[in-house]
Amino acid sequence: xxxxxxxxxxxxxxxxxxxxxxxxxxxxxxxxxxxxxxxxxxxxxxxxxxxxxxxxxxxx
Numbered sequence: 459x460x461x462x463x464x465x466x467x468x469x470x471x472x473x474x475x476x477x478x479x480x481x482x483x484x485x486x487x488x489x490x491x492x493x494x495x496x497x498x499x500x501x502x503x504x505x506x507x508x509x510x511x512x513x514x515x516x517x518x
Contacts, residue, residue, distance in 0.1 A: 459497065463504055465489055471509075471516030478505050 466477050466489055480487050481502040490501055 459493075459501065459504070462490055462493065462501060463508070466505065467508065471512055474505060474509055475516070478502065478509065481505070 466474055469477075477487065477489070481490070481498060490498060493501060
């Protein structure tokens with residue numbers, strides 16, 4: 459899970475919000491397609507927690 463989060467976060471703030479949107483929509487992306495449904499839910503929660511620092515902005 460940590461490696462998946464690192465791969466996603468290294469793509470930048472706006473990309474992370476795109477991953478969050480995709481996870482919420484149930485869209486599989488190569489970066490997390492290997493995770494099962496429970497792991498994807500955990501990934502979504504972790505990304506939300508990480509992105510709370512930024513709020514709705516990516517310019518910090």
